Amino acid sequence: MSSIIYCSTPNINPKIKAFCLSRLREQAATGRHQLIIIEQDESQPLHINSYYKNILKGLRKVKGNTVFIAEHDCLYPPGYFDQVPNQDISYCKNVYYLTSTGYLQRKFSYAPFSTLIANKHVLKECIKRKMAMEAIRWYxxxxxxxxxxGEIEWREQPYPVIDIRHDSNFTKNKQEFVGGVESLEPYGSAKELWKAINDNTPATAPNHVAVSGNALEGRPDISIIITSRNEELLSWTIDNIRRTSKGQNLEIIVAFDGWQAERFVKQAAKADSYFFTSYDPMGVGRSRDLALCKARGTYAIIIDAHMDFSENWIDLLLEPVRKDDKALSCSRSIVMSGECLDMNKEGLTVRHGARLPLSTENRRRIPLDPVWHTERPAGEIQCILGACYAFTRQRYLDIHRPWQYAVGWGSSEQVISIINWWFGGSCQLTDAVSGHLYRTQSDAMERRSTNLTVPGMFYNRLRLFCLMPMDEALRKQFIQAVMGRDDAIKCKDRIMSFITLRPDGKLERAMKETGLTFEDYCKRWYPDIDMNNIFEETQEDKAQREEQIKNVQPVIQQPLIQPDNKFVSQDADGRFI
Known part of the structure; x- marks a missing residue:
């Protein structure tokens, strides 16, 4: 556990303070970090020695060894407080200032205090020496x-810390600012951020985790988690959960991945549910991770925001998880498309979990793209798929929160399925049935896209290849197979910077410590593969491909009542999830 010391002085704008502290509390709760709040008394002078004294006061309460300094006018990116520095004193110069005209980067000739991560004992001695100096040039x-x-570490971070400019900033020298942008990942536009700050005053701000009544008064058995970004079918999905879950002790958690939550909350809010908005558009993996950290149920069920369910689906889905707490389970998935929202309609395609071929099929695919099972009895499968999954919340924490450092969309199922197997778990197909309104890639790009979407699709797959212990020459082949795609080449620098800076050290070490390698994974799931030519079609790949070609039916174009309807089916191989 790390500790965060938050120091505040009376001279800050109360709206800025309320907004920054609210976000900081959420990040501390999500990451299970100790948050120490030090409020400076108005009688104390606004002087660096007072600031030092406040930090020393906070250090006396620190429980762990690692301390983060958080300033009262700063915003910190997702995952910031999960970092493990290499040195006892660590700083980062990736800081932008939020001004009335946009984000400005500062050309630092020194280290910004707001980015300090330190060993508590070393920090204490450093501060005492500073306070004893007659003249201090750098605070x-x-x-x-x-x-x-010791040695000072200068960290590289993919996302910046944001320092909000106000009348009482210590730093007045505007000549040190260079460049400027209107929007910045993962914070969004400066205009929207200022609006959120001004709307989030203590007197008017809604609680971002609004909880009330019934199952939420006690501890629920089940937490159903939905991630949503601009989803008009969210209320319909929640109604379907309530209709098919009578008698279950559950809570419904909706993670709004971005800003547009208000009208959906009003439509769907009831006593069994609560909603929270992540200010940063993080994508499905991180949104699910955040919701899982907030969840209180023993069992977690993960679904999408455009789904229907059969009767008794919850008990069927949880059956293998209740027998084996290392299992992940998934439902069978009925493909709803177009204007069809009836999962009981005759003739609809049913999918039964997935396998993960390594074959690239003449560069049409990249390794580990999922292929649906067209028929499959209940039991073990290689990969969950279909957006209706169950596992214990504790299991997710035990396997080191594999979705925590995802970027944007893509590969969520592959990541958690493979990592769970690495730690002795399994994926189980059940007889639970869900109806899923699958999206096309163009629809998802239009409705949910951010600057992280395209690079994230490739980064998440590369991250998995970097996590799995394997021969380095083989790893390079996988990287080349992914980065050879034209759409990956266009954002190559950004993808590779995410790979270089990914904070996955703890999970990577844990996977190595199991003693398993990628060759062991291949022995389990690709018994006839040629390790010298891993991208070649296996007999199973070829047989399934030929079966799919044989079963293709002519497409008869039917007129739609709504010509602009975007809810159409995924392609046959499920390449975009």
Whole structure:
């Protein structure tokens, strides 16, 4: 557990303080970090020595060894407080200032205090030496400190810290600002961020986790988690859950991935549900991770925001998980498309989990693209698929929160299925049935796209190849297979920067410590594969491909009542999930 020391002085704009502290509390709760809030008394002078004293006061309460300094006018990106620095004193210069005209980057000739991560014992001694100096040129601990004998780490971070400009900033020198942008990932546009700050005053701000009544008064058995971004069928999905879950002790958690939540909350809010908005558009993996950290049920069920369900689906879905707490389970998935919202309509395609071929099929696919099972009895499968999954919340934490460092969309199922197997678990297809209104890639890009969407699709797959212990020459082949795609080449620099800076050290070490390698994974799931030519079609690949070609039916174009309807089926191989 890390500790965060938040120091605040009376001179800050109360709206800025309320907004920053609200976000900080959520990040601390999500990451299970200790948050220490130090409020400076108005009688104390606004001086650096007072600031030092406040930090020393906070250090006396710190439980762990690693301390993050959080300033009262700063916003920190997702995953920031999960970092593990390499040195006792660590800073980062990736800081932008939020101004009335946009985001400005500052050209630092020193280290920003707001990015300090330190060992608590070393920090204490550094601050005491600073306070003993007659003249201090740089306030930051260990900077120009002859008594500090260690090495200062200059961290590289994919996302910046945001320092919000206000009348009482310590830093007044505007000449040090360089460049400027109107929008910045993962914070969005400066205009929208200012609006959120001004709307989030203590007197008017809604609670971002609004909880009330019934099952939420006690501890629920089941947490059903929905991620949503601009989904007009969310209320319909929640109604379907309530209709088919009578007698179940559950809570419904909706994670709004972005800003547009208000009208959906009004439509769907009832006593069994609560909603929260992640200010940063993070994508499906991180949104699910955040919701899982908030969940209180023993069992977690993950679904999409455009689904229907058969009777008794919850008990059937949870059956293998209740027998084996290392299992992930998934339902059979009925494909609803176009204007069809009736999962009981005759003739609809049913899918039964997936396998993950390594074959690239003449570069039409990339390794581990899922292929649906067209028929399959209940039992073990290689990969869950279909957006209706169950596992214990504790199991997700035990396998090191595999969705925590996902970017945008894509590969969620492959990541959790493979990592769960690595730690001795399994994926189980059940006889539960769900109806899923599948999206096309163009629809998803139009409705949910951010600057992270395209690079995220490739990064998430590459991240998996980097996590799995394997021969480095083989790893390079996988990277080349993914990055050879034209759409990956266009954002190559950004994808590779995510790979270089990914904070996955703990999970990567844990996977290595199992003693399993990619060759072991291949022995389990690709018994006839040629390890010298892993991208070649296996006999199973070829047989399934030929079966799909044989079963293709002529497409008869039917007129739609709504010509602009975007709810159409996924392609036959499920390449976009």
């Amino acid at each position: 930051e601990p260990a900077i120009e400190d002859p008594g500090f004998k």
